[in-house]
Amino acid sequence: MVPAGNPTEETIRALASLLAGNDVIIDGGNSYYKDDVRRAGELKPRGIHYLDVGTSGGVWGLKHGYCLMIGGERPIFERLEPAFKTLAPPDGYAYMGGHGAGHYVKMIHNGIEYGLMQAYAEGFELLHASAFQLDLAAIAHLWNQGSVVRSWLLELAELALRADPRLEGIKGYVEDSGEGRWTVEDALEKNVPAPTIALSLFGRFRSRQGDPFADRMLAALRNAFGGHPLRKSGPGGP
Amino acid sequence: MVPAGNPTEETIRALASLLAGNDVIIDGGNSYYKDDVRRAGELKPRGIHYLDVGTSGGVWGLKHGYCLMIGGERPIFERLEPAFKTLAPPDGYAYMGGHGAGHYVKMIHNGIEYGLMQAYAEGFELLHASAFQLDLAAIAHLWNQGSVVRSWLLELAELALRADPRLEGIKGYVEDSGEGRWTVEDALEKNVPAPTIALSLFGRFRSRQGDPFADRMLAALRNAFGGHPLRKSGPGGP
Amino acid sequence: MVPAGNPTEETIRALASLLAGNDVIIDGGNSYYKDDVRRAGELKPRGIHYLDVGTSGGVWGLKHGYCLMIGGERPIFERLEPAFKTLAPPDGYAYMGGHGAGHYVKMIHNGIEYGLMQAYAEGFELLHASAFQLDLAAIAHLWNQGSVVRSWLLELAELALRADPRLEGIKGYVEDSGEGRWTVEDALEKNVPAPTIALSLFGRFRSRQGDPFADRMLAALRNAFGGHPLRKSGPGGP
Amino acid sequence: MVPAGNPTEETIRALASLLAGNDVIIDGGNSYYKDDVRRAGELKPRGIHYLDVGTSGGVWGLKHGYCLMIGGERPIFERLEPAFKTLAPPDGYAYMGGHGAGHYVKMIHNGIEYGLMQAYAEGFELLHASAFQLDLAAIAHLWNQGSVVRSWLLELAELALRADPRLEGIKGYVEDSGEGRWTVEDALEKNVPAPTIALSLFGRFRSRQGDPFADRMLAALRNAFGGHPLRKSGPGGP
Structure with missing residues (x-):
């Protein structure tokens, strides 16, 4: 697996120099879909074809x-279709459109994924905070039996909660790997609102911050106009 | 099915007057969980028991x-467990906790549902707006084959998109039925952030507004400081 | 100054027992406007009048x-108007409407205040994070000279940034005092979207959390489907 | 005034061909700050200097x-400082930093402006929807007398509400002019959350949509799982 960005770029260049006309390069990673369009254009004069393939299913x-x-x-897709048929489960592959369409659809898939995860996370935090002392893993299991919110992510949540019922051994440090940002940028480009996807991404940023400047400014302002007491930062602070 | 709120309240009162000690009333609707606590307390002196049962699975x-x-x-739950076992699919029922716990968990279930739906809706709007001219039903079907975002809601999305590929026959007027609001209120009570659930609810409010005052005020302010042109409201407006 | 809620409630009861018909009680704190309506109704049969007065201006x-x-x-307001005229600066008082209207308008004032503060806080965090090494106090001062975002809050920001240019001595622990929550509840009651006010409130909740359950769940889910590494909580964790 | 983007680009190129070494080009519009960095670099070999100047104050x-x-x-700024001193009000200009810093600070200024406007708009929509039948212009005027939320934008709101107390003659169609998007992109680049600025921008996008696909999808999903009735689109629909 080659990481998206420069490593993929270099690999494709190296590969292209070894290939002959009518050969096909498949980028099966998480490249930015605009890079696919550019690369396919660069390879075309040399007769080399290019398919962008987004994959979902995790480990x-x-x-x-x-x-x-x-x-x-499409003709290149059709030429290679037997390989996709062999690799994927039944109905587990499909042609999306021209250069970049595969990674574009995968990008949006990941944007949706951020939003779904955030919705579960907010709901389970409320359950966790409830005075009812709820069994979160049991709830995840129950909801997976025919409820409206059943999903594969909820099955994973069930496994995680079985292993660590209050997730006490895990730090809430949440990375992101690019597709969520691209999805928000896509929304900006298209004048389409994507509020919960954007918020899910910002929540991840927030999870990686210690004591954000924005919050310090809010505390400073409250102190300035209302005389509300300030907490000092540093080891002596609360 | 009796609607939550006053109709349920009256039905329970009428029912209670007909019941004898050790009888059990089951509220299987979407009552507010704090009403369950109150009702159970009111019925207790008369020896009448009360179970609150949230149900998910839709039509x-x-x-x-x-x-x-x-x-x-719990003893009352255990007494009636054979009935639940008969009614529900295997593993399809569970005891959540004291009075109100059933409807509380159902309430959060619905809050999560709002967030999940909104995440799909934002993602599919981006796909819909894409220049790739994507086949949305085919994408929903593909994602349901092993992708990370596969879910029952996505299966329903697939059906809806098969029936009306661009949803042209549907008006985007989105009702809500109470549990989402209660979830946001619960977040306020508990000092727990629930940003995407709240936004999903506000998005529904917005879908039911024509030309909101807030937007008219923004347009008025832009005109006031920047001289940006205003659009007039009414039939002559754009 | 008597805190809103029970202390105010008890003070009003004690006061009412000492008052005669046609006397007036003024609640000049931050009471919930629905409490004003109730209290005025309770005092009315005894001939005691009630005014709710929201105050803004800080320390x-x-x-x-x-x-x-x-x-x-209104007649009671007019009877006391000379006192308000004496107390407030020119144009610094106004009659808003029936019982509760004063505190209702103050409540919305505070909701807006949350949103304004959050907008400045986000903007200044971006300036703070910029590679340009900007002088934040100088920018606040400059913007207060005729820019579109000039305001009294920005003057306070300028003072705070002069005193501590990177706000290093302040902990970003941001309290809230009730009116913001009531504003969000008001939005829920009225079916009116209030996304940025709600988010500003949730941001304050978040500032008071250590390592939220929601973020731990997101990290657990990423690990579950993608094999993304987890950070362990506790002193050994990063 | 030359619009940002290509027109500015061409004007600068044309201008540069007429200028001699040590001349200075000032871009006083709303250019993207990264364009400033590039342009200054392009002009440098020819000995032409470049200042980027963001302006706020509206019409x-x-x-x-x-x-x-x-x-x-900085030396170029100092050379031209007498001109800035003449043009601007006292304290009404300042040196922000290297190439791009002027437009960068202006960009963030506008991002904040979006958030401030949205906060007022949400608050006034709640006041507008209140059963108290409030006089919105009078409230804006009152708040401008010493309240915490007083600001120049609120003075403009007062004027707009005086002219049209319920803003009935205005369509809520809210444009945006680029800096808000750049601010959100800046947040994405810097891993800094900017939730209310992003939402304010998305709210403007939403104001320009008729019946968004996302809302139609939500309605379709509610119908699919709950049998909730659908509204048909088109002239016959509600």
Whole structure:
């Protein structure tokens, strides 16, 4: 697996120098879809074809299957279709459209994923904070039996909560890997609101901050106009 | 089915007057969990027991199963457990805790549901707006084959998009039925952030407004400081 | 100054027992406006009048003036108007409407205040994070000279940034005092979206949390589907 | 005034061809700050200097003053300082930092402006929806007398509400002019949360949509799982 960005870029260049006309390069990672469009254009004069393939299914793919979102020229897709048929579970691959369409659809998939995860996280935090002393893993299991919110992510939540019922051994430090940002940028480009996807991403940023400047400014302002007491930062502070 | 609120309240009162000690009233609707606590307390001196049962599974429940979240006194739950076992699919019912716990868990379930739906809606709006001219139903179907975002809601999205690929026959007027508001109020009570659930609810409010005062004020302010042109309201306006 | 809620309630009861018909009780604190309506109704049979008066201006009120938002019966307001005229700066008081209107308008004032503060805080955090190494106090001062975002809050920001240019001595622990929550509840009651006011409030909740359950759940889910590494909580964690 | 983007780009190129070494080009519009950095670099080999100057104050600038945020090489700023001193009100200009710093600070200024406007708009919509039948212009005027939320934007709100007390003649169609988007992109680049600024921008996008796909999808999903009735789109719909 080659990381998206420069490593992929260099690999493709190296590969292209070894390939002959009518060969096909498949980028099966999480490249930015605009890079696909550019790369396909660069390879075209040399007769080299390019497919962008987004994959979803996570590390469970081998066991539970996964799906492939494929972009590029349709005839090239059709030439390679037998390979996709072999690799993917039934109905587990599809042609999405021209160059970049595969990674574009994967990008939006990940944006949605951020929002879904955040919705579960908020709900379970409320359950966790409840005075009812709820069994969160049991609730996740129950909801997976026919409820409206049943999903694969909820099955994973059930496993995580079985292993550590109050998630006490985990630090709430939440990384992101690019597709969420691209989704928000896409919303900006298209004049389409994407409020909960953007907030889910910002929540991850927030999880990685210690004591954000914004909050210090709010505390300073409250103190300035209302005389509300300030907490001092540093080891002596609360 | 009796609507939550006053109709349920009156039904329970009428019912209670007909019941004898050790009888059990089950509220299987979407009552507010604090009402359960109060009602159970009112019925107790008369020896009448009360269980609050949240149900999820929608109109598909009969076909695909559903699940029951049950609150009340545990011995009463155990007495009636054979009935729940008969009604629900395997593992499709569980005891959540004391009075109100069943409806509390159902309330949070619905809050999560709002957030999940909103995440899909934002993502599909971006796909819809894409120049790739994507087949949204095909994408929903593909994602349901092993992707991270697969879920029952996504299966419903697939059905809806198969029936009306660009949802052109549907008006985007989105009701809400109370549990989402209660979830946000619960977050306020508990000092727990629930940003995407709250936004999902506010988005529904917005879908029911014509030309909101807030937007008219923004347009007026832009005109006031920047001389940006205003659009006139009314039939002559754009 | 008597805190809102029970202390105010008891003070009013004690006071009412000492008052005669046609006397007037003024609640000049931050009571919930629905409490005003109830109290005025309770006092009415005894001939005691009630005005609810919201005040804004903070601890700077004496120096820079403040304003009074007054609710109750108009004739009672007019009877006491000479006192308000004496207390407030010119144009610094006004009759808002019936019982509760004064505190209602003050409540919304505070909701807006949360949103304004959050907007400045986000903007200044971006300036703070910039590689340009900006002088934040100088920017606040400059913007206060005729820019579109000039305001009294920005003057306070300038003072705070002069005293501590990177706010290093302040902990970003941000309290809230009730009116923001009531504003969000008001939005829920009225089916009116209030997204940025709600988010500003949730941001304050977040500032008071250590390592929220929601973030731990997000980290657990990322680990579960993507094999993304987890950070362990506790002293050994990063 | 030359619009930002290509027109500015071409004007600068044309201008540069006419200038000699040690001349200075001032971009006093709303250019993207990264363009400033690039342009200054392009002009440097030819000995031409470049200052980027953000201006705020709106169409009221002549009457109420305005302020200038200036970026570029400090010696060039100092050479031209007498001109800035003449143009701007006292304290109404300042050197922000290297190339791009002037427009960067202006960009964040506008991002904050979006958030401030949205906070007022939400608050006034709640006042507007209140059963108290409030006089919104009178409230804006009162709040401008010493309240915590007093500001120049609130003075403009007062004027707008005096002219049209319920803003009935205005359509809530809210444009944006680029700096808000750049601010959100800046937040994405810097891993800094900017939730209310992003939401304010998305709210403007929303104000320009008729019946968004996202809302139609939510309605379709509610119908699919709950049998909730759908409204048909088109002239026959509600």
